[in-house]
Amino acid sequence: MSLSRMVNNLKESDSFKVLSYAKQLERQGKKIIHFEIGEPDFDTDQKIKDALWDALSRGETHYTASQGILSLREEIARYEKRFRNIEVSPDNIVITPGGKPILLFVLMAILNEGDEVLVPSPGYLSYASLVRFAGGRPIYYNINIYERNTINPDEIKSKITRRTKAIIINYPSNPTGRMASATDLLEILEIVRDRKIPVISDEVYSRITYENEHISITKMAEKEDMDLIVVVDGFSKTYAMTGWRLGWGVLPNVLIKPVVKIIQNSISCVPPFVQYAGIVALQDGDNFIKHMVKEFKKRRDTIFDMLLESDRIEVPKPEGAFYFFPHIVDLKMTSVEFTKGLLEKYGVAMLPGSAFGPTGEGHIRLSFANSLENLQKGVQYLLDYLKELK
Numbered sequence: 001m002s003l004s005r006m007v008n009n010l011k012e013s014d015s016f017k018v019l020s021y022a023k024q025l026e027r028q029g030k031k032i033i034h035f036e037i038g039e040p041d042f043d044t045d046q047k048i049k050d051a052l053w054d055a056l057s058r059g060e061t062h063y064t065a066s067q068g069i070l071s072l073r074e075e076i077a078r079y080e081k082r083f084r085n086i087e088v089s090p091d092n093i094v095i096t097p098g099g100k101p102i103l104l105f106v107l108m109a110i111l112n113e114g115d116e117v118l119v120p121s122p123g124y125l126s127y128a129s130l131v132r133f134a135g136g137r138p139i140y141y142n143i144n145i146y147e148r149n150t151i152n153p154d155e156i157k158s159k160i161t162r163r164t165k166a167i168i169i170n171y172p173s174n175p176t177g178r179m180a181s182a183t184d185l186l187e188i189l190e191i192v193r194d195r196k197i198p199v200i201s202d203e204v205y206s207r208i209t210y211e212n213e214h215i216s217i218t219k220m221a222e223k224e225d226m227d228l229i230v231v232v233d234g235f236s237k238t239y240a241m242t243g244w245r246l247g248w249g250v251l252p253n254v255l256i257k258p259v260v261k262i263i264q265n266s267i268s269c270v271p272p273f274v275q276y277a278g279i280v281a282l283q284d285g286d287n288f289i290k291h292m293v294k295e296f297k298k299r300r301d302t303i304f305d306m307l308l309e310s311d312r313i314e315v316p317k318p319e320g321a322f323y324f325f326p327h328i329v330d331l332k333m334t335s336v337e338f339t340k341g342l343l344e345k346y347g348v349a350m351l352p353g354s355a356f357g358p359t360g361e362g363h364i365r366l367s368f369a370n371s372l373e374n375l376q377k378g379v380q381y382l383l384d385y386l387k388e389l390k
């Protein structure tokens, strides 16, 4: 059987590839410490689980509107007002199984074969894949990992062509943990206004921030700018609900019908009992977030100090999300070879920086969604490995 160009263009997710190799080593009896997967290691709050059971007991077990149940969209609209301080109509909100499908469905709705989308490097590894999946071409722009302002607007402008159909931004960033500065966001907004190119603002880590609160690009936007802004958010990271598959998009009017049509013709809807549980998360989840972020901060501070013990590691302190993206100074091998060696020799699983775009080479990504005890043990192994490689 021959396979389609579309599927051949799809990349296997590097994080799932490393996870499956690590699991294979575990089956052979090796002890593995996992720092490769990007999900909170906290259990979902009991109140949210109870809400799912209640909805099931009430018989909420059938198809729902493809756009999502109205009461969840209304709750999200209230959340948007509270958290992003924007007035959003429930009609502009679309519910999907996680934030990732919003990315895909919006790209499917706006791209024709060969259209271009600007994606960050280093950046979330699915962006380039999703753009290709939707028939487009990813064009990378660089993220300054160490500067206060993380983007270079002139570089972005120089990469815009008549085929550019969107710019994807992500802050706090996976993999760097950096947040966008107000200057970054204003520069992007200016490009969006001047060139009339939509921005897809991936804010799935917006509640996991340490020193400063998240600023959304929507905070600086005028009402008419919202015609060119898509916000992607979800429950996975904020409420430790990665396996529930629940997310949302705030979409301009013009995208609602096309995206809902794609949902109707593919996944139909998100299970209603999951959506009802989402309402309780939004209403009652703030204490859970506070607790989780406090724990992440403790780990971040301890591990940051440990990483700096090595003169072969350069790394900015993450301002949000739960990743370190250390640069290994004078690395005489690829990041794939380095992370493979670390996994096979010390049983520590991390992701190679090259998975995150062309400027990711020379780095590794370490998720600190693991216990402090495991983090200390695993990072000590990393330091030992670096000494041994000298």
Ligand SMILES: Cc1ncc(COP(=O)(O)O)c(C=O)c1O
Pocket (backbone or CB within 6 Å): 038, 097, 098, 099, 100, 101, 124, 170, 173, 174, 202, 204, 233, 234, 235, 236, 237, 242, 246, 247
């Ligand atoms: C930057 C970013 N965006 C989107 C997602 C997708 O998350 P989900 O589909 O679980 O909401 C992830 C998951 O790792 C991510 O890191």
